[in-house]
Amino acid sequence: MDIFLQQIVNGLTLGSVYAVVALGYTMVYGIIQLINFAHGEVVMIGAMVAFSVITALAGTALPPVLIVFAGILAAVPVCMLLGYAMERIAYRPLRGAPRLAPLITAIGISIILQHVALLIWSRNPLAFPQIIPLASFDVGGAIITGAQIAIILTSVLMMGGLTLMVYRTKLGIAMRATSQNPQVAGLMGIDIDRIIAFTFIVGAALGAVAGVMVGTYYGIAHYSMGSLLGLKAFSAAVLGGIGNLAGAMLGGILLGIVEALAAGYIGDLTNNVFGSNYQDVFAFLVLIAVLVFRPSGLLGERVGDRA
Amino acid sequence: MRGVNIFSKAQAQWLGVALVAIALIGLPFALASVGTAWVRIANLAILFVFLSLGLNIVVGFAGLLDLGYIAFYAVGAYAYALLASPHFNLHLPFWVILPIGALVACLFGVLLGAPTLKLRGDYLAIVTLGFGEIVRIFLNNLSQPVNITNGPQGISRIDPFRFGSFSFSQTETMLGLVFSGPIKYYYLLLLLLLLAIVVNLRLQHSRIGRAWEAVREDEIAARAMGINTTHIKLLAFAMGASFGGVAGGMFAAIQGFISPESFVLVESVMVLSMVVLGGMGNIWGVVLGAVLLSFVPELLRYTVEPLQKSLFGRSIIEPEVIRMLLFGLALVLMMLYRPAGLLPSAVRKRELAKVAA
C-alpha cells in the first residue's frame, strides 16, 4: 500500500468536506463580514438529524441509498430553518453594531446549539448503521472506499451547483451585488435583508450535507463534533481567501491534503517526537501562518484595515 | 417627618465598605454550615473573578477579543504543577512559583500577541481560539518522548500552599473556630483578589489604561495621537495573561490535580460570558458577572436537580447542560439587549470645581 497516495485520497475526501463547510463561512463573510462562529454547530445538527432518520429507517426494507437520501432530505430543511433563525434572532439586530458584538452572540449561539443537541441526543455518539456495503477499490496502491467516492462526488456536485447559482441566477447576482456594496445594492431595489437571510440559508443547507458526509466518513456523529470541524473549515476559508468561493474550495482541499500528509509523515519526519495525534494542530498553524504572512489568502483581496 | 442624616456621604460609603468586608469575612463560615462544598464553590468563584479581571484587561479595556484566554490559565496551572509535585520531584514554595507562573504566562501572551496583534479584531479572536486549542493539544500529548505533562492523565498530588509548617490544606482550630483547608484558602484568595482589583483599578485610571481605551475606541486616531498601538496591545495581552497565570497556579494548588480537561475552549467562553454579563471594561461589573455566573449554576444544580427528581423521578436536564445554556444565553441576550453589561462602564466624572473656577 502506498502511503503517499493513500494520504492524498484521504486528504481529498476530508478536504472536500472542509471545502463545503468553508463555503458556508465564506459566503456569509463575503456578504456581511461576519465570522458565523456557529456554522460548525449547524453542520453538527445536520449530521445528528440525518443520523437519527437513518437509524430509524435502517431496519426497514428500503434500499440503503434511499435511506441515506432520506436522512439528507430531513437534515437540509432543519438546518436551513436554523440558519434563518440564527440570522434573524442573533445577527440581524446587531448589524451596524461594533464588530465584537455579533461575534460574541455567535459564540453564544454555538454554545447553545451544542448543549441543545446534547439534551436531544445525549452525550453518547450516534453510530452510523452498517447498511451500506463496504465496497472499496484499489487505485494504484491506495484504497478508496465507496463512501469516499460518494463524498467527493457529492462535494463536487454541490460546489458546482453553488457556483452556477451565484454566477448564473438572478439571486446569485443580487448576492454578489450586496457583497460588493450593500447600500448601493439596496438602492438598486435589492431587498438586502432577504439576500442576507438567503445566504445564511444556503450556507446552512450546504452545512447539513457536509455534516452527513463527515459523519459517514468517521462513522459517528456527536454533539461536540461541530466546533473543531468548523474551525478547520474556517481556516480553510481564510487560506483560500475569505469571501471568495473558489478560494474556499481550494483552501478546503489543500487543508485536507496538508492534514492527511502531515498525519502520515510527521512521525517519520520528527523521529517520532511528534505523532499523528498532533494532526489537529496543523489547521491552526496554517491559519495563523496565513493570517500573519498573507492575510488575503491564496485567492482573496487584502482584508487589512482601511483608513 | 424628614429623614435625619446621621451619616455624611463619605461616612455612609465607609459604612457600606465595612459591611461588605464583614460579610466577606463571615461568608466562608456561613457557607461551611451549609456544606464544605459551598466553600469550595466560593473559592472557585474567586478564581473566576480573578480570571475575568484578567480577561477584562484584554477584552474590556483594550477591546481585543481573546477566545483562547484559558490557555494562560493552563500555562500557570502547569507551571505550578510541574514545580510543586512528585512529577519532577520538585517542591518549590508557592510564593516563588506564582510569580514564575505569571511570568511564563506573560511570555506566552507576548509570543501569541507579537505576530497576531496587527490583525483585525475578528481574526484575532479566531487566532487566539486556535492558540488555545494548540496549547491544549500539546498538554495532551507532551507525555512522549519525554514525559513533561503526563498527557490526558494530568498531574496529581500537587503541593498545597505552605508557609513553613502552616499548610493551607489542613484543618486547624483557632480561637474556637474551625478553619478547614478550603476556608484558609478562601481568605488567601480573597486577599489576592483584593490586590488584583486594586491593580486593575489603578491600571484603568492611568496613562496606560487611557491608552488601552483609546485603542479600543479608534485605533487609527490612537496612533495619530502618538500611541504605539502594537506595544500597548501587547501590554494588554501580557497583563491579562499574567493574571491568568497566577489564577492557574492557585487553581492547581487548591485542586491538587490538573489535566488538560480543565482547559478546554468552553472554559474560555465561560470567562468571556462573565466579562460580557457584568459589563466589559467595568471592574465592578466584571466582578458581579463572575460571581453571578459562578454561583447561579451551582444554585440551580442544588435546586433544579432535586426538583426534577421529585417531579419526574429522574434528572432530565443535567446541571452541566443548564450551566452551559446559561452561559450561551447570557452572551446572546446581553449583546442583544444590554451590550454594555449589567453594570455598564460609566464615563469617569472628575471633580472639576477647583479648576473650572
Next chain:
Amino acid sequence: MSEVLLRCANLDKRFGGVLALAEVGFSIKRGEIYGLIGPNGAGKTTLFDVLTGIYASEGGGFRFAGEALAGLRPDEIAARGIARTFQNIRLFGNLSALDNVMIGRHVRTRAGVFGAILRTRATLAEEAAIEKRALELLGYVGIAARANDVARELPYGDQRRLEIARALATEPKLLALDEPAAGMNATETQELKKLLERLRADGITILLIEHDVKLVMGLCDRVLVLDYGRNIAEGPPREVQRDPRVIEAYLGGAAA
C-alpha cells in the same frame, strides 16, 4: 521667521491603479498657516495620511524640523511634532472630553505599568499635570464646561474643537487640520477662525485643508492647490485664486 519647518519632495502614492499623489512637493515655513485646497478627490487627505504615517509614500520623502520622517509609524511622527485632526471626526467617542485630551498627552508623558500599579510619587505628579494641562487646553479651545461630557454626545462644533484640543495636547510643532470648518455655521466658523489666529500667534504652524474659500482667503499665508494628486499652483491666496489652472480645475470639476 522664514525658517522651513516641513519640506516635501516628490511624494508619490498610488492605490491600485490610481495615482493619488504624484510628485507633490512644497515647503511650509515655521509660524505660517498653509492652506491645502483642491477639488474633492484631489489627494488632500491622502497627503495628510502620508505626512502622519498612516500610509507610506511610494516615492519621495519629507523632512520635518530637519529630520527625514518618511516611513516612520504614526506614533513616531506624532512624537516628532506633527498632530492632526480628521475630516470625519475621529474622537474616542465613549470617553469624556477630558479623557480625550488626556490621551493626547500620552506621547509627552512616561508612566508605565509599574508606575501605575504602585502609584509612585512621580506617577501621581505626572497624572495631576496631565489633567491640569488637558483642562487648560479645553479652556483654550473654549469647551472647558464640557470636560465631563461624553465626546460622542457633544454638539458638532464642540467635537471639532475637542479634536483640536486633543491634537494640541501632543505639543505639535505642526498642526494639520482636515476640514475643521466642515458642517459649521457662520458663527462657529468665525469662532474657529479666531481660534486658529490665536494658535498662530502662539507660534504653532498650521497646515489646513478647507473648502470654505472665505476662511482660506482670510487666514492662510500661502496655499497649495492639488488636482488629481498633482500640485498645480502655490502662492498667496489672492494670486492662486486668479491662476487659470486653478480656475480650470475647479470649473472643470464642476462641469463634469
